[in-house]
Amino acid sequence: MKTIHNMFEHLSWANQSILEALQNVEVGEQQLSLFSHILNAEQVWLTRLKGKDSSQLPIWSDGDITVCTKLIKQNEENFKTYLAEIAKTDLDNLITYANSSGKEFMTSIRDILTHVALHGQYHRGQINLRLRADGNDPVNIDYITFVR
Template sequence: METIQKMYEHLIWANKRILATLHTINEEQQEVIRLFSHILFSEIVWMARLQGIDSSKLPIWAEVDLKFCEQLVKKNEENIISYLLIVNKEDLDKNITYKNSKGNEFQNTIREILTHVCLHGHYHRGQINSKLRSLGAEPVVLDFIHYIRS
């Protein structure tokens, strides 16, 4: 549970760092915002699934602005912290049954889902950094070890 807690502290930190960087870029960045919002929407979807809420109608991709992303960052931080306060070590290997956006049913453990959410976000944050570099902006340092050191 301690490792998962640290992973989510890092996730929250990384979302805030991406958001702060996007606020400093003057050029067209809709593709970057679209990737960032996808991370945030996915966090909402998975948190809903973990809580037994139907997520099949929730967006995963949507065209939103940076202000909306800022609201999602705050909302997701609150939801993640609340969820991690109620889940315990014994819960991690319990199966969750959920449907994806196509209506297909799946089952995974809470541990698998929590791990997936973190890794999914890291993957897309790497894509965001690549796009930032192509815009001439400095990529955001998001390494876990950098988070631990700070």
């Protein structure tokens, strides 16, 4: 659990770092779309982890920095609560859920949590690429920077 907690602390830090960068530059539509996708996906996965239907939640939506700001805080609080609740749960327990196409899967809690942490990092890298292409400095969101 310690590693998973660290990964989610990094996720929150990295999301906040990207948010601050996007608040200080002229943001392109692609950057906001990617950022809102990260945050929407976090909500979708948390909903699935709780055994609820996520089919009505957006995966992609129009980017809005104000909405992103709210989602960061909400997701961080909700994942902290969830991680505290499952502290004594077997992380290899399987969760049954349907993806956005309605196809059903069974995946372990551990693998879902690992996916959520890594998924955001992938898209934050895409945001950084677009920031650089627009003449802005990319945000150092490397895990080692976080732990230092």
